[in-house]
Amino acid sequence: EVQLVESGGGLVQPGGSLRLSCAASGFTFNSYEMNWVRQAPGKGLEWVSYISATGSDIRYADSVKGRFTMSRDNAKNSLYLQMDSLRAEDTAVYYCARAPDCTIGACFLDYWGQGTLITVSS
């Protein structure tokens, strides 16, 4: 069974940093592209970042570019999101989500974690 479990959320002050983790199991992690998607309270979904299976290709939404860094450790079946210079508008539930195979264009998101809440407030 595919499982994605996020951790690392919490309350942080504006300008602060936080590192999210996503532990993957039930599939061959190093064969799949991964994404972070966020959802502000009561709002819709916003794609945040993407990483290829090897980690060689990483992309970001303009809203987080230069502040967030996505990475993965295939040996640990883990995905990360380093979030720096946090702003109030970064407050959201952050989901990690798997893409089946972007090399053939299948970049829809077939499995999602339960999410972890980040609150940026003083």
Next chain:
Amino acid sequence: DIVTTQSPDSLAVSLGERATINCKSSQSVLYSSNNKNYLAWYQQKPGQPPKLLIYWASTRQSGVPDRFSGSGSGTDFTLTISSLQAEDVAVYYCQQYYTTPWSFGQGTEVEIK
């Protein structure tokens, strides 16, 4: 960037009746080399993560009931629930994955009339 827009924002339908949600992309998401539309639909119930319903605009994900169907091509797409059930109360999102930044529609809330 591709902008995806859904209509309506909310929809109230009687049990057993049809629900139709529209999604429009600001540019075509049809990839000519494989004739596939890079458009997905998700269902999100309160307190839960989104769940993939439809990909390639019309392919149902494994385990999704056949009352859910997707149609459309190019820039205009539709998600149809042929006979609304109580468990279908949720917010539905479309997403284009033709090019980054992937973009989601704003969501359509479906409730029982």
